[in-house]
Amino acid sequence: MVRAPFFDKNGLKKGAWSPEEDEKLRAYVLRYGHWNWRELPKFAGLSRCGKSCRLRWMNYLRPGVKHGSFSEQEDDMIIKLHQEVGNKWSLIAAKLTGRTDNEIKNYWHSHLKKRVKRKQMQNPSGLKELASESSQSDVRENAELLEAQNFFPNGPSHLILESSPLSPETHSSKFFPMTSDSALVTPCDKSRIAESFTSFQTFEESLGDFWTEPFVADNSYNQDGGFMPPCVSHDDDSIELLYQVMQELPWN
């Protein structure tokens, strides 16, 4: 259901992403971060524009991105938030952990818009009810969500974790157990999340300037077609620690 791959006049690839491209992008970003989206594809060995890479990462490859059907709570939350902020999809997405603005936007246009319209036709005050239905029952749950979110101040994407694009449904809830279908985070889960986050903080601290280290371009490309790293100063111990932290995450 995507555009067939093709090359534009500048030799940049457009259209659907192949599994190989996904793997290259994921591997590069997980290892070096997205220090500059425009330059990144060159170093990652991709014939894509930076924007395309960014979009692919944000909407599909980023750890914690949830795909698949929306829960009723999510539906209600989107409707409610849309009433409040309109088409500010990024704002709405920020409130729904693991959902991207693009996905919410698509879902709104294909499902919820009609549902809201129908509800309005049946009962002009129905919309309000619809929104309040969720607000009542969701208050406690959302409080839990927000509380849990404090463990990841920048959201789940703050974590650098391998994920499989081929099985997004399975990895999402594994990655971060406070998704809609498991909106209630048990105290046990929370303490496990907290533990892992502590580990991650340690990890980040140990990396020091890993992600912010000034990039020094090196134009020698990997002849194997693989990606070339920007010349950042970090030692292999940091990477080792990354995998160690990943092993310690609660869902492992």
Add this chain to the structure above:
DNA sequence: AATTTTATCAACCGCCTAGTG
């Protein structure tokens, strides 16, 4: 079974904003 219509959603495009020199 064949054809047409509709629904879905990944990806693209263009605009806006913030940061920088």
Add this chain to the structure above:
DNA sequence: TCACTAGGCGGTTGATAAAAT
């Protein structure tokens, strides 16, 4: 203040699957 750049956002497109005829 202006020009430029990168990142981000929202609207739109287009391919394909599913449903209807």
